Amino acid sequence: MSLSGSKTNLLRGLLVPLILLVVFLQAQIDPLRRQPAIEPPQANKVIGGLKGATLPFEYMLGAVSGFRQVIAGLLWVRSDSFFHSGNYDAILPMIRLITWLDPNWLDPYATGAWHITYNFTDTDQRSDRRYLPAGVALLNEGIQSNPDIFDMYKEKGWLYYDKIKDYNESAKALEAGMQHKPDINQVGHLLANAYIRAGKVDEAEKQFADNIRLHKANLADPKANDDTKMRSGSGLKNQEGQLDKLAFRKKWRAVNVNPPIDADLKFQVRRIKPKVIEITGSWNMIGSKGFDKDKGIIVEGPVDGARLDIRLQDEGYQMPQVADFNFELDPSVMIMQDSVSVRGGKKVLKGGLYAQTKGRATFNDLAADKVGVYGFNEQDSAGLGVPLDQALAGKAQISPFGMNQLATVAYPLPYNSTAVFPPEAEVPALFNRLKNDPGKIAELTKKGFCIAVKDSQVEGTFKKEIDMSKDPKMYGFAKDKYELILSFNPRYTSDFVKDRLGWNGEGLSDKRYLDTTTIPGARILRVKIPITKDDLLGNGEKVIMDSK
Amino acid sequence: MNAILTIAGNTISEALRRKVLNAFLLGGVAVLALTFMFGQFTARQELTLIRGMGLGIITLAGIFITVILSINLIPTEIERRTIYTILAKPVNRWEFLIGKWLGAIATIGVNIVLMGVVLIIAVALKQIGAENPSNPLELLKGILMIFLQMVLLCSVAVFFSVFLTPLVNFFLTLSLFIIGNMSSFTQDLAKTGSNILVKGFFTVVHYLVPNFGNFQFTNPLVNPAVEVKSELLFLTQNCIYGLVYSAVLLILAVLIFDRREV
Numbered sequence: 187m188s189l190s191g192s193k194t195n196l197l198r199g200l201l202v203p204l205i206l207l208v209v210f211l212q213a214q215i216d217p218l219r220r221q222p223a224i225e226p227p228q229a230n231k232v233i234g235g236l237k238g239a240t241l242p243f244e245y246m247l248g249a250v251s252g253f254r255q256v257i258a259g260l261l262w263v264r265s266d267s268f269f270h271s272g273n274y275d276a277i278l279p280m281i282r283l284i285t286w287l288d289p290n291w292l293d294p295y296a297t298g299a300w301h302i303t304y305n306f307t308d309t310d311q312r313s314d315r316r317y318l319p320a321g322v323a324l325l326n327e328g329i330q331s332n333p334d335i336f337d338m339y340k341e342k343g344w345l346y347y348d349k350i351k352d353y354n355e356s357a358k359a360l361e362a363g364m365q366h367k368p369d370i371n372q373v374g375h376l377l378a379n380a381y382i383r384a385g386k387v388d389e390a391e392k393q394f395a396d397n398i399r400l401h402k403a404n405l406a407d408p409k410a411n412d413d414t415k416m417r418s419g420s421g422l423k424n425q426e427g428q429l430d431k432l433a434f435r436k437k438w439r440a441v442n443v444n445p446p447i448d449a450d451l452k453f454q455v456r457r458i459k460p461k462v463i464e465i466t467g468s469w470n471m472i473g474s475k476g477f478d479k480d481k482g483i484i485v486e487g488p489v490d491g492a493r494l495d496i497r498l499q500d501e502g503y504q505m506p507q508v509a510d511f512n513f514e515l516d517p518s519v520m521i522m523q524d525s526v527s528v529r530g531g532k533k534v535l536k537g538g539l540y541a542q543t544k545g546r547a548t549f550n551d552l553a554a555d556k557v558g559v560y561g562f563n564e565q566d567s568a569g570l571g572v573p574l575d576q577a578l579a580g581k582a583q584i585s586p587f588g589m590n591q592l593a594t595v596a597y598p599l600p601y602n603s604t605a606v607f608p609p610e611a612e613v614p615a616l617f618n619r620l621k622n623d624p625g626k627i628a629e630l631t632k633k634g635f636c637i638a639v640k641d642s643q644v645e646g647t648f649k650k651e652i653d654m655s656k657d658p659k660m661y662g663f664a665k666d667k668y669e670l671i672l673s674f675n676p677r678y679t680s681d682f683v684k685d686r687l688g689w690n691g692e693g694l695s696d697k698r699y700l701d702t703t704t705i706p707g708a709r710i711l712r713v714k715i716p717i718t719k720d721d722l723l724g725n726g727e728k729v730i731m732d733s734k
Numbered sequence: 735m736n737a738i739l740t741i742a743g744n745t746i747s748e749a750l751r752r753k754v755l756n757a758f759l760l761g762g763v764a765v766l767a768l769t770f771m772f773g774q775f776t777a778r779q780e781l782t783l784i785r786g787m788g789l790g791i792i793t794l795a796g797i798f799i800t801v802i803l804s805i806n807l808i809p810t811e812i813e814r815r816t817i818y819t820i821l822a823k824p825v826n827r828w829e830f831l832i833g834k835w836l837g838a839i840a841t842i843g844v845n846i847v848l849m850g851v852v853l854i855i856a857v858a859l860k861q862i863g864a865e866n867p868s869n870p871l872e873l874l875k876g877i878l879m880i881f882l883q884m885v886l887l888c889s890v891a892v893f894f895s896v897f898l899t900p901l902v903n904f905f906l907t908l909s910l911f912i913i914g915n916m917s918s919f920t921q922d923l924a925k926t927g928s929n930i931l932v933k934g935f936f937t938v939v940h941y942l943v944p945n946f947g948n949f950q951f952t953n954p955l956v957n958p959a960v961e962v963k964s965e966l967l968f969l970t971q972n973c974i975y976g977l978v979y980s981a982v983l984l985i986l987a988v989l990i991f992d993r994r995e996v
Contacts, residue, residue, distance in 0.1 A: 189826070223953065250916050
């Protein structure tokens with residue numbers, strides 16, 4: 187049966203208002219649909235693509251037909267397989283496309299920035315720092331697309347903290363992250379440490395206190411789940427400990443930085459062969475060997491492990507700020523960054539305890555190390571002192587400090603003790619006990635312990651060979667002029683060094699290389715050595731710079 | 735009304751007897767199960783992949799089920815000559831058409847709901863013990879949008895099926911689906927076109943071509959941290975849009991089918 191004429195007309199008449207209603211609805215839907223939360227504007231960029239990052243047609247068709255997330259997911263799975271097969275270059279265009287396709291997906295930004303800034307290295311595992319601006323730009327894109335989520339700020343803060351070592355920028359990113367319902371364990375804790383490394387100790391103290399307050403609030407929140415409470419509980423304990431340490435460090439570092447130590451940095455830069463340089467030198471690096479929270483530094487002396495940063499770069503290079511993430515590198519730019527740690531510094535005063543290493547490379551005795559007993563090799567210890575058994579028999583005088591060292595080495599304090607030496611009143615008794623204990627004396631003498639008959643100090647040394655000949659892509663040597671920068675920033679050295687040098691290097695000095703202008707408020711060691719292309723590429727050995 | 739429901743019921747029975755639909759359904763469920771293969775990723779990444787892939791698979795399976803079912807609804811009846819038997823009874827042509835459409839929609843709905851349930855269960859299972867889990871039932875919003883998208887797609891295919899062969903209908907419906915998903919581009923071109931003719935053309939395309947892109951609600955479901963403004967209004971307007979546009983297409987189909995010689 188067909189429709190009657192009137193029904194046909196009715197249906198025809200209905201069409202016009204219904205089509206108008208469709209048009210009206212579309213006009214209402216458009217502004218809501220085009221909001222970034224539903225249709226991120228970046229997604230359309232895949233149509234144009236980028237050099238080296240263009241979707242195959244079928245993927246692009248899928249992406250514009252409502253399958254953005256599927257395509258992004260497939261690319262992510264593929265990126266993962268590229269990562270595991272070591273095909274790192276292939277991941278970069280994937281990251282570009284995925285973050286366009288799904289700009290609200292946080293993991294590609296975080297993993298991508300980590301990958302690009304950490305995983306491209308030379309054969310000696312030195313990162314390709316030309317990628318750092320791209321890593322920052324990728325995280326900035328992540329922040330731009332997800333401004334209300336803390337994760338991207340945290341990642342940016344961590345990149346500046348751990349890799350770029352710009353603690354002011356790190357703190358700035360983390361401060362922003364703190365405004366967006368952050369995980370305190372991740373953002374708040376790192377922010378406090380970024381403040382410390384930026385030299386802002388008072389801000390750090392306030393941040394530790396804020397973190398404690400926020401953890402307590404989480405613990406008191408009846409809506410918080412078990413996981414949150416467990417994390418807040420451990421976070422609270424951690425931050426209370428940190429705040430306590432900060433309080434006594436503030437107190438003692440103000441005192442212990444005096445008098446400033448002359449670092450007496452000496453170095454030589456030598457070309458061994460084309461594109462291979464060697465940096466050697468010595469350095470009077472003093473730190474805390476024994477620290478008591480109620481007394482400050484008890485024993486100080488040369489310490490191992492403080493690192494001298496080495497950076498070879500194009501003359502005048504500054505890390506650029508890049509607006510858009512682009513993984514294409516400028517092959518003419520060259521940056522090499524490494525570091526070398528100082529080792530082997532030793533010191534003993536007349537009447538004090540030291541140990542002969544007797545052919546061993548190092549002397550390992552935790553109790554002895556804690557009280558400033560150093561190992562001296564045969565060359566350094568010639569005529570320095572007498573074996574312990576002979577000293578106790580009267581052949582050398584033992585100083586009061588030496589008695590303290592000896593009592594502690596002979597009868598170590600309990601493992602969990604925070605004291606450096608036994609109580610002062612107990613030392614004479616322990617010393618007498620040792621004198622009447624031939625077995626112990628023989629044991630300590632056999633270990634190489636001696637008493638010094640004069641003062642002696644040997645500066646720590648460093649040596650690093652840097653081979654840039656195996657990685658022509660990273661080290662193109664396209665420019666004619668370079669600069670080699672050697673630097674030491676006490677702000678991010680270990681606490682046992684900072685205990686003596688202070689938060690900002692207040693206890694650091696050097697006749698030639700102290701720099702108080704490059705980093706405002708910090709006293710660092712820094713030397714910039716101009717180097718030419720010929721210096722680096724010439725044949726044969728050549729001393730490029732000798733500080734002597 | 736009884737005639738419509740009877741025809742719809744028969745359409746469902748026939749559709750479910752067709753193995754091709756079951757194959758798509760099984761395929762969809764199987765691929766959803768594959769989403770458990772992302773174990774090498776962190777829990778958060780895995781959930782993002784499962785949500786995104788899951789909704790994508792439901793959409794893809796939905797498209798194939800809808801198109802293959804809908805383009806054959808009328809032509810098959812004509813080809814088998816069963817339509818003559820039906821129309822010889824006191825059944826209006828429009829009742830036949832609407833009954834077939836309703837039956838197709840119900841079949842598509844059952845398929846999408848089944849796949850949606852699997853996805854929701856998969857996400858719920860993956861979130862056990864997770865920190866700050868999102869509500870897996872939120873995915874229902876996405877499943878509703880996919881269903882409405884398929885209702886509109888079915889209406890388009892049924893409209894074409896009253897005057898086109900299934901092969902032509904297949905390509906035309908799929909093409910329209912792709913163009914309709916690119917409505918953001920047509921809207922941009924309507925605004926930024928080089929002259930008034932181009933602007934006018936794309937304005938007409940944007941407002942009159944069925945706008946399948948309206949129903950893309952995957953982003954906030956895959957990335958639960960993003961906040962959608964006026965979500966309820968947006969979803970409601972889309973529901974009305976899908977139903978009204980389908981009504982327009984069905985009225986056109988009825989008018990054409992009513993005059994067609996079968």
